[in-house]
Amino acid sequence: MMDNFTPAPYAAELAAAGVPDELLDWLGWRGLGALVVKMGIHFLEIGPERSVATMPVAGNTQVAGILHGGAHVVLAETLGSFAAGMHAGPGRHALGIEVGATHHRPIAEGTVTGTCTAIHLGRTLTTHEIVMTDEKGRRLSTARITNLIRDDAG
Structure with a gap:
């Protein structure tokens, strides 16, 4: 309460x-959420139109020693879902219904920055593009997430 x-x-x-x-x-x-904490995601900016967060590569790698592709998607979905939730506003919530990513280049150390930009902010749907970059600004992956906006039960 x-x-x-x-x-x-x-x-x-x-x-x-x-x-x-x-x-x-x-x-x-x-x-x-436990996964966001476990991944070490740190928010720099949060809003419905634009959100930015960082995530360390260390602790989020796959067997080959590079950042796991799923870690890219976790960062993207976190940013897109938080942005959609903010757009939804009080008494409403966002539910992810589609997420996809294209991986452009690997990263083995350092920090990844995800920048989430709104593509569509509607009454019942939102779509965001999330670009992950390395510390030199090189694009590592591009993701897109669509969220359904629903009223809270009650």
Whole structure:
């Protein structure tokens, strides 16, 4: 139950991930999700039109020593879903219905930056493109996610 006296249980998790204080009402009682924390995703900017986050390569590699392709998709889906959720607004939520990615080049160390840009922000659907780049700005992968916007049950 939310009240004005009990601190949000995920406040420390959100602060560590770079989530701005003004989003605590939205995320403070749900958190980021265990996978986002485990992957080391850190938000630099969060909004419906544009969101940016980083993720370390270390700890997210596959057997060949490069960033796992699924890690690219986790970063992309995280950014696209959070952006869609913000667009949905109070009393509504976003559900991912399609995600796809093209991997352009590998990365074996450093940090990946994902930049999510809205393609379509509608009443019932959103679509975002997410571009992952390395520290030199080279494109590593491109993803697209579509989210369905639904009213909360209740």
